[in-house]
Structure formats: structure tokens, C-alpha cells
Amino acid sequence: MGIVWLKRGIKHLFLNLILIPRDFLLLLITSTYPLFVWVFTWLPPKYIEWAGRTRAYRAYYNALNTVPAYRQYIGEKDMPFEEAPETDKESYIKKFPTELRCRDGVFPEKDVMIDESSGSTGTPYNWIRSIKEREQSHKFVSFFSTFCYGKKPWITINAFSMGAWATGLNMGISLQQNGIVKNTGPDIGKIFNTLRFFGNKYPYLICGYPPFLKELVDAAKIQKFPLKKFRLNALCGGEGMSEGLRDYLLEAFDLVYSGYGATDLEIGIAGETPQSVAIRRLASKNPEIRKKLFGTDSRLPMVFQYNPLMHYIEINKQDELLFTINRSTVLSPRIRYNIHDKGGIARYDEMKQKLKDVGIDIDKSAKGEKMIFPFVWVYGRIDYTISVMGANIYPEDLEHCIYSDKRLSRITKSFSLGLDEGKQGSVRPAFYFEITKKPTKKLKELFEQSIIKHLIKLNADFREAWRENKKTLVPNIYLYPTGQGPFKTHTGQIKQVRLVK
Numbered sequence: 354m355g356i357v358w359l360k361r362g363i364k365h366l367f368l369n370l371i372l373i374p375r376d377f378l379l380l381l382i383t384s385t386y387p388l389f390v391w392v393f394t395w396l397p398p399k400y401i402e403w404a405g406r407t408r409a410y411r412a413y414y415n416a417l418n419t420v421p422a423y424r425q426y427i428g429e430k431d432m433p434f435e436e437a438p439e440t441d442k443e444s445y446i447k448k449f450p451t452e453l454r455c456r457d458g459v460f461p462e463k464d465v466m467i468d469e470s471s472g473s474t475g476t477p478y479n480w481i482r483s484i485k486e487r488e489q490s491h492k493f494v495s496f497f498s499t500f501c502y503g504k505k506p507w508i509t510i511n512a513f514s515m516g517a518w519a520t521g522l523n524m525g526i527s528l529q530q531n532g533i534v535k536n537t538g539p540d541i542g543k544i545f546n547t548l549r550f551f552g553n554k555y556p557y558l559i560c561g562y563p564p565f566l567k568e569l570v571d572a573a574k575i576q577k578f579p580l581k582k583f584r585l586n587a588l589c590g591g592e593g594m595s596e597g598l599r600d601y602l603l604e605a606f607d608l609v610y611s612g613y614g615a616t617d618l619e620i621g622i623a624g625e626t627p628q629s630v631a632i633r634r635l636a637s638k639n640p641e642i643r644k645k646l647f648g649t650d651s652r653l654p655m656v657f658q659y660n661p662l663m664h665y666i667e668i669n670k671q672d673e674l675l676f677t678i679n680r681s682t683v684l685s686p687r688i689r690y691n692i693h694d695k696g697g698i699a700r701y702d703e704m705k706q707k708l709k710d711v712g713i714d715i716d717k718s719a720k721g722e723k724m725i726f727p728f729v730w731v732y733g734r735i736d737y738t739i740s741v742m743g744a745n746i747y748p749e750d751l752e753h754c755i756y757s758d759k760r761l762s763r764i765t766k767s768f769s770l771g772l773d774e775g776k777q778g779s780v781r782p783a784f785y786f787e788i789t790k791k792p793t794k795k796l797k798e799l800f801e802q803s804i805i806k807h808l809i810k811l812n813a814d815f816r817e818a819w820r821e822n823k824k825t826l827v828p829n830i831y832l833y834p835t836g837q838g839p840f841k842t843h844t845g846q847i848k849q850v851r852l853v854k
Contacts, residue, residue, distance in 0.1 A: 567601060
């Protein structure tokens with residue numbers, strides 16, 4: 354036991370020593386936005402990858418030496434970082450008290466804040482963070498926003514939910530560095546009043562969950578509020594977004610980008626950039642490009658860029674993303690943490706070569722500056738899937754179907770999916786829609802025909818199963834007025850619930 358601890362201590366000390374100059378350099382790089390962008394436009398992608406991996410090794414040995422819960426979790430084996438077991442809510446978070454998952458096994462007496470997760474997958478959790486780690490995350494969100502929306506100050510209307518939730522509070526603090534912020538929360542009336550009060554002489558950035566921003570656009574149409582008279586950009590987060598929904602939002606906003614994060618980890622893990630969006634839109638229009646870039650999965654993933662010096666990302670055998678937060682300021686380290694999002698990663702030069710193979714120049718695919726950060730693509734949580742006759746159907750599939758038909762997208766507020774069990778154990782897909790019109794038999798038939806048509810076109814598994822046995826795949830369609838049926842329980846929730854059990 355003593356020999357193992359000694360080996361870990363020596364490795365920890367060695368990594369700390371060799372990374373001291375790089376830590377100082379990173380601090381210098383992130384001191385100003387121009388320097389940050391300049392450096393990350395010329396550093397070699399392989400060097401960035403290596404530096405991120407080295408910092409992840411240090412975070413691992415740091416946790417082994419200072420975090421009682423993680424030391425107990427790993428045990429007395431002297432294993433390298435790549436062989437360390439994954440952590441997640443079930444295996445690590447639930448198993449150990451919060452204090453033991455902190456450095457030195459205690460809460461600091463000051464400079465600490467606690468976030469609460471939304472509980473969209475079940476029980477809400479509390480996540481403890483130091484002020485320093487928050488400040489670093491805030492700066493990175495600020496830099497990414499500047500990169501996407503420009504250097505000119507704007508008024509941010511923060512429509513993310515406020516309170517103990519990580520996203521709302523932290524987005525407001527982050528974007529104060531870019532201009533003026535008003536934290537309205539998801540209140541359409543307050544947003545319209547804010548726009549009226551300050552007028553159209555200022556540019557605005559409206560932040561919120563994608564479904565809420567759609568609701569805002571729809572409310573403006575109903576109330577005849579002149580959104581198009583304002584210079585509006587949108588920053589989304591919290592869940593995925595189809596290109597159909599982006600197009601829908603672009604009717605009111607000049608630019609629409611999403612950020613990627615998780616309360617288990619932190620906000621600002623990755624962000625859409627002009628290049629990542631251009632790549633995704635190319636893939637959405639061409640199945641061969643999508644297959645070349647992302648593999649055989651029929652879904653179109655969200656595509657982001659991320660800074661591996663802050664977050665090291667790996668892919669396990671199930672194609673799930675594993676995250677290690679690399680910074681030494683993290684109070685409760687997460688090492689090889691699995692939030693069970695499926696996806697993939699590629700260095701900038703690897704993505705560039707893949708696109709070159711299909712005749713596309715990545716450097717010309719989007720206007721403006723570029724950053725050579727690696728790409729991460731995310732399909733979404735694996736536990737939101739339903740399966741019928743071997744065909745996996747995902748929330749992303751259903752959203753794509755809705756926004757492929759304007760007759761549906763105009764009246765749909767929310768949706769969920771599940772399975773209906775019939776006699777003798779037979780099952781079929783069940784799709785639930787919250788709509789702004791009165792449900793009718795004719796409307797139900799429209800949803801059924803349109804959803805089946807677009808699922809066959811989109812989802813290869815569904816298409817093959819449909820060819821073999823149509824009867825078992827005809828979905829049961831349920832239409833509900835606003836706030837009724839399964840959507841009654843959604844009222845007041847932070848995120849829309851996609852799976853009806």
C-alpha cells in the first residue's frame with residue numbers, strides 16, 4: 354500500500370513540476386480575448402491534444418492524492434489514467450458523500466457555491482464548485498460568445514431559468530463581461546417589455562433553451578410584437594437542436610448558436626462556432642458527408658468545438674463521451690466522468706482531412722476567424738431512446754420530423770415519445786405532442802402521415818423495419834392542448850421531458 358501511494362505521489366509531483374511553465378503560459382493566454390484567439394489559430398492540433406492529455410493525467414493523480422472518495426474508488430491499484438474505471442452518478446456520485454468527493458474531504462469555509470441539476474432524468478443533485486473554477490468557466494463562455502457574436506457590446510437578455518440551476522446564474526455572470534445583462538428568466542412578457550424599454554438602437558443577445566426561444570418567436574407572431582425591428586442573436590443550451598429548429602429561429606434572429614455543458618460537469622464545455630455549424634449543415638444536406646464525418650448513426654449530431662486544456666474528452670467502447678476537468682481549481686474533481694451522452698471527437702486536422710476527402714475545404718466552409726480547437730459531436734443521452742422491431746427512435750429524430758413540416762412546427766410546443774404495450778405483449782411507438790390548436794381526428798392523421806414519411810426518410814433502422822413489418826411500426830399519435838396530458842407535469846420544469854414511461 355505504501356509503495357503505491359509513493360508512486361502516485363512521485364507521478365503527481367513530476368506532472369506538477371513539468372506543467373508549471375505551461376500553467377503560467379495558459380494564464381497569460383487567457384488574460385485577454387485577442388491573445389486567446391491569436392494563440393489558438395496557430396498552435397498545432399497535435400500539440401493541443403497532447404497538452405490536454407498531460408493535464409488530464411495530472412488531474413487524475415491530483416484526485417488520487419487529495420480526494421478521499423476517489424482514492425477509495427480506485428483502490429490500491431497503481432493503474433495508469435487510461436485504465437482507470439469510468440465514474441458516473443450511479444457508480445461514484447451516489448456512492449460517496451459530497452464532502453468525501455471534495456479535495457481533502459471537506460467543504461471549504463468560504464468561496465464556494467452550490468448548483469442544483471434540473472432533475473430532468475430523475476432526482477436533482479447538488480454540485481459544489483469553487484469560486485476560482487467558476488471564474489475560469491465564465492471567462493471561457495465569454496470568449497466563445499465574443500468569437501461567435503463579435504466584439505461589439507450588446508444587451509444580453511438571459512432567459513435561462515434562474516435560481517439554484519447552474520445555467521441561468523452562470524450565463525448571466527459570464528456575459529456581463531461582454532456587455533449589459535438583464536436576467537429575466539423564461540418570461541416572455543418581461544422580454545418583450547425589456548425590448549420595448551431599451552428600443553431597437555441596441556443589439557441584443559437572447560439566451561435560453563431552444564424550445565423556449567421557439568415559444569418566444571411564436572408568441573411574437575400571435576401578439577404581433579415586431580421582433581424583426583430589433584437586431585437579435587440567440588444563444589441556446591441545455592438540449593439539442595435540429596437544423597430545422599435553427600432555421601425556424603433564424604426567421605427572427607440573425608445568428609443562432611448553441612453551447613454544450615452538463616450540470617454534472619459545468620457549463621461551457623464546448624460551443625458551436627461558425628465552422629462547426631457550417632460542417633453540421635453540410636452533413637444535414639448530404640448523407641454521404643454525414644457518414645464520412647460521423648459514422649453510420651442515422652441521426653445528425655450537434656457539432657461543437659472545445660478547449661482540451663480545460664476539458665479532456667475520450668470515447669469509450671459504447672461511443673459515450675468521457676470527461677476529465679483538467680483545471681487544478683476544481684473543488685470536486687470529475688475524472689473520466691460519463692454523463693452517458695453518445696458522440697465522437699476529432700482533432701481539427703483530422704476533421705479537415707475528412708472533409709478534404711469529400712471535396713470540402715474546412716477553412717472556406719465558414720466566414721470569419723477560425724480556431725483550431727478539436728471537434729466533439731453529441732447525439733444525446735442514450736437513455737432517451739425507444740426501440741421497436743430493432744429500430745431505435747430518438748428524440749432528435751422526432752424533432753427533425755416536426756421541423757421538416759411547417760404545418761407541424763407552427764403548432765407544436767413540445768413532444769415526448771414512449772412505447773404502448775398491447776395485447777399479448779405487443780408494442781408500438783407512441784408519440785405525444787403538445788399543440789396550440791384543438792386536437793382533431795384530421796390533425797391526428799396529419800401528424801401520423803407526416804411523422805411516418807419523415808422517419809422513413811431519416812432513420813435507416815426504421816426504414817428497414819418498416820419494409821419488413823409496417824403494422825408494428827405505425828405509431829400511436831396523441832395530441833394534447835397546452836399543459837394537458839403528460840405535458841401537465843412539465844409546467845414549471847426547467848427542461849422538457851422527452852421520454853414518457
